[in-house]
Amino acid sequence: MTTLTAPDKSRVRGVTPAAGPRAPRRYGKALVYLALLAGAVPTLLPFVWLVRSALMRDDQMFVAPPEWIPDPFEWGNFGGALTAQPFGRYLLNTVVIAVVSVIGTVLTCSIAAFSFSRLRWRGRDVVFAVLLSGVMLPYAVTLIPTFVMWQELGALDTILPLTVPSWFAGAGGGVFNVFLLRQFFLTIPFELDEAAYIDGASPWRVFWTIVMPLSRPAIVVVTIFTFIGTWNDFLGPLLYLQNEENHTLSLGLASFQSMYITQWGYLMAASAAVIAPIIALFFFLQRYFIEGVTLTGIKN
DSSP, X not given: OOOOOOOOGGGOOSOOOOOOSHHHHHHHHHHHHHHHHHHHHHHHHHHHHHHHHHTSOHHHHTOSSOOSSOSSOOTHHHHHXXXXXXXXXXXXXXXXXXXXXXXXXXXXHHHHHHHHHHOOOTTHHHHHHHHHHGGGSOGGGTHHHHHHHHHHTTOTTSSHHHHGGGGSTTSTTHXXXXXXXXXXXXXXXXXXXXXXXXXXXXXXXXXXXXXXXXXXXXXXXXXXXXXHHHHTOOHHHHHHOOSGGGOOHHHHHHTTBOSSOBOHHHHHHHHHHHHHHHHHHHXXXXXXXXHHHHHTTOOO
């Protein structure tokens, strides 16, 4: 009797496993890159225009067709812009306002978010809903009453109207920050809090030693948002700051524009110098920024 056996696959030559769907994946990845490039070009175009204008003479900026490469490079625009106005004083004022606002916003908004997410008390959800309703209130509605309040307090032409609201969670646009931090705090397992309470920890200790260290990405996001909003704020300093010594960088940029003549070269150079710290801050903290936005709202 003859026994039929299956051929040994290891001895079969010339047979290769079927290739996976690599080609469609490559095409799909290429399409994604092309779509991102198409979205990045119009986004970067204003910045490229700003840089090339900062290195040109005024009579070269608006020629048709536009020239994208300066000839010659006017590096003196940067030195002239930074010396034409006391930008050193403006920079110091802006940094002080931004640092105080960032510290106040992160501290008070994180405490409020911890209360709304990790503590249990009667009426918590109702109070949070009322707080969120403040997002729908236009800024222009509270503009005049707020100005009158600071005028009665004698705080005009000081940095108090620009910094004190950040130390009250929910004021000065802090409602969104409270919501963002609350959603991130909910992703932290509650078992960590319970274990700390069993060991005798207080809510304040749980907040500082457990929740805050684990929420660094969300804290970085709030820091970036607050810093950029304060750094670029123009309406607030325009309303409350009158003395030129108290002006910020945004008001300093506006001084290059007048009714009769605009120093475009100085204006573009100063604008490029002002936005440079923001770009550097974002690239330095972009990993935490993307992580914080991605993880916010993902529970457990």
